[in-house]
Amino acid sequence: MSKTVSRFAPSPTGFLHIGGARTALFAWLLARSEGGEFVLRIEDTDRERSTKEAIDAIIDAMSWLGLEHDGEIVFQSKNADRHNQVIDQLIESGHAYYCDCSKEKVDAMRESAMKEGRKPKYDGTCRERNLGPGEDRVVRLKAPQSGSTGFRDMVKGPISVENSELDDMILRRSDGTPTYNLAVVVDDHDMGVTRVLRGDDHVNNTPRQILIYNAMNWDVPEFGHVPMILGPDKKKLSKRHGALSVMEYEKMGYLPEAVINYLARLGWSHGDQELFTREELIKYFNPEGLGNSPSVFDLTKFEWVNSQYMQQADPERIADLVMDFLAREVGEEEAAKVDREYVVKVVPLLQPRAKSIVDMLEQSRVFLVDVSHLHYEEKAVKKFLTSEAKAMLEELLVRFEAEEKLTHDSVEAILKGYVTEKGLKFKDVGQPVRTAVSGGAPSPGLYDMLPVLGKAQTVARIKRAIEL
RNA sequence: GUCCCCAUCGUCUAGCCCGGUCCAGGACGACGGCCUUUCACGCCGUUAACGGGGGUUCAAAUCCCCCUGGGGACGCCA
Numbered sequence: 001m002s003k004t005v006s007r008f009a010p011s012p013t014g015f016l017h018i019g020g021a022r023t024a025l026f027a028w029l030l031a032r033s034e035g036g037e038f039v040l041r042i043e044d045t046d047r048e049r050s051t052k053e054a055i056d057a058i059i060d061a062m063s064w065l066g067l068e069h070d071g072e073i074v075f076q077s078k079n080a081d082r083h084n085q086v087i088d089q090l091i092e093s094g095h096a097y098y099c100d101c102s103k104e105k106v107d108a109m110r111e112s113a114m115k116e117g118r119k120p121k122y123d124g125t126c127r128e129r130n131l132g133p134g135e136d137r138v139v140r141l142k143a144p145q146s147g148s149t150g151f152r153d154m155v156k157g158p159i160s161v162e163n164s165e166l167d168d169m170i171l172r173r174s175d176g177t178p179t180y181n182l183a184v185v186v187d188d189h190d191m192g193v194t195r196v197l198r199g200d201d202h203v204n205n206t207p208r209q210i211l212i213y214n215a216m217n218w219d220v221p222e223f224g225h226v227p228m229i230l231g232p233d234k235k236k237l238s239k240r241h242g243a244l245s246v247m248e249y250e251k252m253g254y255l256p257e258a259v260i261n262y263l264a265r266l267g268w269s270h271g272d273q274e275l276f277t278r279e280e281l282i283k284y285f286n287p288e289g290l291g292n293s294p295s296v297f298d299l300t301k302f303e304w305v306n307s308q309y310m311q312q313a314d315p316e317r318i319a320d321l322v323m324d325f326l327a328r329e330v331g332e333e334e335a336a337k338v339d340r341e342y343v344v345k346v347v348p349l350l351q352p353r354a355k356s357i358v359d360m361l362e363q364s365r366v367f368l369v370d371v372s373h374l375h376y377e378e379k380a381v382k383k384f385l386t387s388e389a390k391a392m393l394e395e396l397l398v399r400f401e402a403e404e405k406l407t408h409d410s411v412e413a414i415l416k417g418y419v420t421e422k423g424l425k426f427k428d429v430g431q432p433v434r435t436a437v438s439g440g441a442p443s444p445g446l447y448d449m450l451p452v453l454g455k456a457q458t459v460a461r462i463k464r465a466i467e468l
Numbered sequence: 469g470u471c472c473c474c475a476u477c478g479u480c481u482a483g484c485c486c487g488g489u490c491c492a493g494g495a496c497g498a499c500g501g502c503c504u505u506u507c508a509c510g511c512c513g514u515u516a517a518c519g520g521g522g523g524u525u526c527a528a529a530u531c532c533c534c535c536u537g538g539g540g541a542c543g544c545c546a
Contacts, residue, residue: 009546043546049546114542116469117470119469119542120469156474161471162471165470165472177544179543179546184546200473200474202546203541204472204540204542225473227474234538234539265481265495266480266481267480269480269482272495274494292473292474293473293474293475293538293539294538294539295479295480296479297479297480298497300496301480301495301497302496304495305496354508428505430504431505440506444507445504445507446506
């Protein structure tokens, strides 16, 4: 049994969207789970649509997700000579032939076949004409006309197509360039790819490609086709249909491991487990676990997955991300004024409440802002900062000021002590204090929050609240 | 039109290959409750599905056929 080599072969015509990322993830997992290699090939033979930006975007997205590839990136366009060499071999061995039928002629064939209810295909006019090379001539595969071509799909099981359904596909265009199906086969073979895991839309290409493998007498790799991802409306996710670049999720403040986890579970399962570490994914992944029906991308569930990772994450790392996002928003200079160590202390209080980094940055404002800029919500002020409440705050202020340093325990002692002393309910005291220090917005618990804010800021905020 | 693929709660899915243990399990969501100074987190509970019809069988979500519905492909695109 030779070593598993799987590949991801995107065409660089745009960003890497969530569907492509999932295909890449599964191919990567397939290789990693078997200790094999994962190679990346850029299918840039469409000179018109391929761009350098798209190539960079794909590479960036893969690296953000941590889908590292082995070896050098292969650019398909660089293999044109090799492709043509194979085509020549095919002609020599009688598996391919020149054809001078015009595009118009072939289109007409297809159209009339369609009308008659037959499969639209090239009729093989030039199969036996033994034409040589010439202006405007293409090279076609001399495909078998009877029998059938089948394969065992890693995810769908056995699939078979009558050869009469397939036509003599073009291998080399009239401008001398090789076509996709030919190039893919040659590259996969040359790169030693043993298992091809790709999108569902390639199922129909597979038998055609197998025909080329057969004609060259090459070993046919195993194929697997993963179903596509649907939007909330059950329509195929496409760029105009909400298929976002994976980097958009980065911008929205989601964690890469959450994207990986969610994508892995979209169409793949391992019993009832929902959350997987990267190591577990590698350990448990098996194409058998892949589902064979399309799935809907559910943002709500994805957010839940993300929040799980947000909670578990190392505060130091989250703090760095918050700082990054802050810098993106207000600029490096402004962001540099914020004390990172302070943010590190704030983060744990927000981890159970923030759905994303963006969300966390939003929620951390209460902590970052100075008293003078703290916004007090009118409703909360009216409800909780009554004159009696202010009188309580006056008394509590004295106690806080007397404290050398606010800690979880000292805050608790002061608040609880005050409550028992006055025979009040905690709520009667807690809410006014909370409003005083947070302005009324939802916030973490007082015992945690006040120590992080610090004595000076706490005192100042209470003073300001009393003045309102 | 022809060919290929698909079909379990609103969503992601387990179960299907090797029929009984499934009056179908888990997760997200929604709803209710507990915890509680607010908001979350967490915990507990409720809700909700085998697309339809025929078979086969003592027994079918599981096997077979048909229908319906969805998707994909049919390029000198990839």
